Amino acid sequence: MKNEKASVIRPDALPHSASRPVVTPLSPSVVYASDTPDMLDQQYEGGLQGYTYSREGHPNADVVAKRLDRMENAPFPGVMTGSGMGAVSAVLLGLTRSGDHVIGGNQLYGRSLRMTSEDLPRLGIATTLVDAGDIDAVRAALRPTTRMILVEVVSNPTLRLADIAGLVDLARESGVLLVVDNTFTTPMAFKALDAGADVVIHSVTKLLAGHSDVMLGYVAARDKALNDRLRVFAVTMGLSASPFDCWLAERGLLTLELRFERAQRTAALLADHLAGLPGVKRVLYPGRADHPDTLRAKALLKGRNCNMVSFELDGARHAANAFTRAAEGLSFAPTLGDVGTTLSHPASSSHRALSPEQRAALGISEGFFRVSVGLEDPDNLCAIFTEAVSAAVAP
Structure with missing residues (x-):
């Protein structure tokens, strides 16, 4: 009798092997199959670890995020995005709302400057750009509606340093979030969360991946509720990271x-x-x-x-x-x-x-x-x- 399963286009899982690959396998699948609706419920509710749809997460993103989590001492799994600006967008748009005020360093990366000076005001989010190395100027820019301060450790392209210690104290005193873009320095030189930042951002595209063949971002927060909000926003807005780019980035991180x-x-x-x-x-x-x-x-x-x-x-x-x-x-x-x-x-x-x-x-x-x-x-x-x-x- 003919085996009916043989006529099914995708009948089987990967071949079983008693050994395991040394190199992380590339997992380009967009979707993942579950056995039953009950199992799918358990995955979404956190009772079972599993993947459903790659926009919501996939193995290669998790492998890279876990490496970066360890490097930044992030207490909760960070979020991989499709670019460094995807990570910036997740923070600026996912953690603010109309009526909020954001303070940014006046020497941010060009696209970050554009987002803070043009796009956020268009959405009803006021912004002020100041010298991130001048605590008095940052303090003077604070408003009752200030939600966050966004700075780079080392500014792009003039390589000025933010007063991180002063900003940490000011943010805590004022009850606002301190967001640090750590792209230039990387965790090899500076660990933003250990220094007291609430959120850390990386353009993984740059030195972390290191070969000009990857477009990725990463963001992680010290607070679980904030971290969850970042993840949900990234998934909802389609800021997802490519499995192939994550696979390449892992290779780059090995030699960072x-x-x-x-x-x-x-x-x-x-x-x-x-x-x-x-x-x-x-x-x-x-x-x-x-x-x-x-x-x-x-x-x-x-x-x-x-x-x-x-x-x-x-x-x-x-x-x-x-x-x-x-x-x-x-x-x-x-x-x-x-x-x-x-x-x-x-x-x-x-x-x-x-x-x-x-x-x-x-x-x-x-x-x-x-x-x-x-x-x-x-x-x-x-x-x-x-x-x-x-x-x-x-x-």
Whole structure:
């Protein structure tokens, strides 16, 4: 008699194996089958661990989140999102409502600035942007309706440091949430929740994944109710993370510590090298003694500075164009955290939506560059920058 099961398109589970894979399997399935409606009820109600629909969670997202949870000492499972801005959106839109007020650092990532200054007000959420390193300015911006303060540990792209200790005290005193974007520093240099932040955000796309082939975000809260709200909002709004991107990100995280240590050492060498080149007006690196926040950097980062270096050339757009053309082998691309060194020109990318006057107020000129230092040989990298700077300032 013919076996009826043989005619079913998807009759069986994976083949049984007494051994297990060393590498996490990729699980691209959108849906997961349960045996009975009762079993499905138990999964949704928390009595059974299981997956239902990948927008609500999948194995690869959980594997990556668990690694990041351990790195950030998150007390509850964090939420993976489809991008770093997905994580920012989950926080700003999932934890606020019309009538609330949000304080943001005035040197946030360009899209975060746009969301706080344009999108939130459109939805009835007032915003004020201030210097995150000036506690008096943040205190002065507080209102009875203030719901949260959003800052980056190290700002993008001017590498200024937020006064995290002062912000923690102010947030607790005022009863508002402190949200910290820890993308630049990563948990290798700074653990935001341990420092007293209520919520931590990461663009996993950057140094955490590290290969410019992943688009992911992560967010976790110290309070379970807040964490649950973030998860529900992310699921409802479709901010879900791709299984494949999560699978790639796990691979990247396995080498994070090695990549971080190598890149930050090279960044320190490059910063010192740039400071000695004719035609370079200024260099910004948290590990340098001439950084405007050097004491704060020592207290917060304890010598584990990030892999980012910013500097300003003499000259305007023509110098910037000459520099990128001459920087042979380096990618001029609006990203960071790759294994290869990348160059970013904020005036033409992340901060292009700002007026020249607004950029000038932040210290961003046409000659300003942000460098994400990769894993190249330090001597070779310095030689490339020497040639490129020379070309930029040549008459």
